[in-house]
Amino acid sequence: MEPTAILSNEHRVIEVVLDCLEQIAGQAVKTGKLDRDSAEQAVDFFRTFADGCHHGKEEKHLFPAMVAKGVPERGGPVGVMLAEHEQGRGYIRTMSDQIASAAEGDAEAIDMFAGAANAYVAMLRAHIMKEDQVLFPLADRMMTDEDERSLMAAYDHVEHHHMGEGTHERYLEIAGRLAEKYGVKTDALKSAHAGGGCGCHHAKKD
Numbered sequence: 001m002e003p004t005a006i007l008s009n010e011h012r013v014i015e016v017v018l019d020c021l022e023q024i025a026g027q028a029v030k031t032g033k034l035d036r037d038s039a040e041q042a043v044d045f046f047r048t049f050a051d052g053c054h055h056g057k058e059e060k061h062l063f064p065a066m067v068a069k070g071v072p073e074r075g076g077p078v079g080v081m082l083a084e085h086e087q088g089r090g091y092i093r094t095m096s097d098q099i100a101s102a103a104e105g106d107a108e109a110i111d112m113f114a115g116a117a118n119a120y121v122a123m124l125r126a127h128i129m130k131e132d133q134v135l136f137p138l139a140d141r142m143m144t145d146e147d148e149r150s151l152m153a154a155y156d157h158v159e160h161h162h163m164g165e166g167t168h169e170r171y172l173e174i175a176g177r178l179a180e181k182y183g184v185k186t187d188a189l190k191s192a193h194a195g196g197g198c199g200c201h202h203a204k205k206d
């Protein structure tokens with residue numbers, strides 16, 4: 001399997017939680033109260049799984065490997081992706097800062113939470129599409145078998161040493177719980193649990 005396929009599979013998991021976040025924000029606006037537990041779980045997922053683990057693999061390993069092959073670090077597609085990761089961190093911070101007040105029914109906090117959530121959802125969906133359709137095919141064309149093997153080893157390192165054993169699995173479970181609560185389809189989670197390319201060799205769980 002190509003290292004970009006691992007990242008694309010993670011995109012499918014991230015999209016499940018983006019669908020949930022969209023509903024969490026919509027419900028908060030409609031009911032005038034944010035569901036604190038769900039919002040905290042979603043923000044934790046985006047901070048740890050999407051930004052820490054997934055963007056970590058891209059920023060520390062895939063993008064530098066592309067830059068080493070001649071893709072410019074700034075101004076080109078890699079530069080755009082890095083800027084969007086940074087933009088996403090800002091939205092995550094805003095959501096996180098507003099959770100407590102929004103859960104108390106503070107209208108301004110709900111507005112700010114929902115504004116950041118909706119902007120994050122739109123930005124990350126488009127970001128994922130650009131990576132899947134443009135950046136990753138470009139990476140696939142550039143990488144030799146040897147490059148791909150070393151990227152796979154680097155991803156494993158992120159999973160086991162940087163994120164810690166069981167972290168990936170724990171966030172798949174959070175994604176599953178949120179998806180169930182908000183009626184979001186979970187096909188992507190099943191293949192990730194079955195080891196369908198999430199890249200980490202944790203034990204399969206049913």
Ligand SMILES: [Fe+2]
Nearest residue numbers: 055058081131
């Ligand atoms: Fe990315």
Ligand SMILES: [Fe+2]
Nearest residue numbers: 007058128131
């Ligand atoms: Fe990505």
